[in-house]
Amino acid sequence: MLYSTIETLKKNQLSITDSRKKILEMFVRSKGALAHADIESQSGTEFDRVTIYRTLQTFVEKGIIHTIPTADNSVRYALCKDACTEGHHRDDHVHFMCDHCGTTYCLDHVHVPKVSLPEGFTSTQMDLVVSGKCMKCNH
Amino acid sequence: MLYSTIETLKKNQLSITDSRKKILEMFVRSKGALAHADIESQSGTEFDRVTIYRTLQTFVEKGIIHTIPTADNSVRYALCKDACTEGHHRDDHVHFMCDHCGTTYCLDHVHVPKVSLPEGFTSTQMDLVVSGKCMKCNH
DNA sequence: TAATATAATGCAACATTGTTGCAAAATATT
DNA sequence: AATATTTTGCAACAATGTTGCATTATATTA
Numbered sequence: 001m002l003y004s005t006i007e008t009l010k011k012n013q014l015s016i017t018d019s020r021k022k023i024l025e026m027f028v029r030s031k032g033a034l035a036h037a038d039i040e041s042q043s044g045t046e047f048d049r050v051t052i053y054r055t056l057q058t059f060v061e062k063g064i065i066h067t068i069p070t071a072d073n074s075v076r077y078a079l080c081k082d083a084c085t086e087g088h089h090r091d092d093h094v095h096f097m098c099d100h101c102g103t104t105y106c107l108d109h110v111h112v113p114k115v116s117l118p119e120g121f122t123s124t125q126m127d128l129v130v131s132g133k134c135m136k137c138n139h
Numbered sequence: 140m141l142y143s144t145i146e147t148l149k150k151n152q153l154s155i156t157d158s159r160k161k162i163l164e165m166f167v168r169s170k171g172a173l174a175h176a177d178i179e180s181q182s183g184t185e186f187d188r189v190t191i192y193r194t195l196q197t198f199v200e201k202g203i204i205h206t207i208p209t210a211d212n213s214v215r216y217a218l219c220k221d222a223c224t225e226g227h228h229r230d231d232h233v234h235f236m237c238d239h240c241g242t243t244y245c246l247d248h249v250h251v252p253k254v255s256l257p258e259g260f261t262s263t264q265m266d267l268v269v270s271g272k273c274m275k276c277n278h
Numbered sequence: 279t280a281a282t283a284t285a286a287t288g289c290a291a292c293a294t295t296g297t298t299g300c301a302a303a304a305t306a307t308t
Numbered sequence: 309a310a311t312a313t314t315t316t317g318c319a320a321c322a323a324t325g326t327t328g329c330a331t332t333a334t335a336t337t338a
Contacts, residue, residue, distance in 0.1 A: 015313090017316080120273070126269050154334055
């Protein structure tokens with residue numbers, strides 16, 4: 001699938017800026033999820049810390065990326081698939097965190113199975129985070 | 140089930156202190172999960188902020204409480220059940236976060252269904268966080 | 279039970295993470 | 309190209325979490 005960062009920004013009515021292009025490119029290139037710190041270190045001193053925060057916030061609002069609930073409660077982001085639109089995220093796929101190398105994967109093709117909730121509880125979103133050893137670390 | 144905080148502390152070879160007793164009591168009494176801030180506000184100026192951090196840390200290490208991965212990546216803790224022992228947590232039950240009142244529940248009797256992972260991935264833990272409206276907020 | 283050893287607490291200082299206001303710079307619009 | 313709009317970087321701040329160390333509380337021993 002061809003993924004043009006500029007097209008994505010335009011589609012979401014965002015002005016095309018260096019930081020937005022480069023940060024979005026990082027997500028496209030990265031197989032796993034990214035934390036704020038990853039982006040900060042990968043971009044060196046190119047962007048201000050605040051700009052990165054604001055860019056991530058904007059991308060989340062527009063449904064370009066989504067946050068991942070992780071076992072260690074650190075904040076990570078990953079690209080949304082087509083099902084995500086502004087204001088409404090459908091993140092029903094499974095996330096995998098490798099205990100060994102720390103990489104977080106979106107397992108797009110594994111979806112969260114239904115569970116039956118107790119009387120009176122209704123669900124709008126389900127996040128399944130699996131921890132263990134990934135492909136690479138199982139050699 | 141009878142739950143003695145003092146017994147629990149002794150069983151885990153922890154010295155019996157005011158803060159440990161009171162913080163553990165809060166968990167026993169609370170239906171939902173607690174964040175550091177909840178404990179801080181409930182206990183007033185009785186304990187230092189640092190003591191609360193250290194107590195929570197100790198309880199996690201001993202397998203008395205566990206952290207809950209939440210949709211908003213805030214850190215919350217809940218009592219572990221018997222299956223949790225020092226150094227090894229089995230938190231295979233489902234957590235529920237109410238979007239409306241913010242309460243986090245451990246749904247002890249709902250367990251996480253198996254999912255089939257891609258080739259090469261092995262799992263040691265699964266955390267399922269369901270968001271929606273709880274019992275109370277569905278009036 | 280009193281004396282000693284051990285462990286936990288509170289305080290201060292610091293580190294990290296995230297937020298806000300505002301002037302300067304970049305992008306978009308005409 | 310000129311103007312309007314948006315984004316950026318900086319500074320300052322707020323919240324959250326950590327560390328070292330003297331003091332205090334708990335546990336152990338005689």
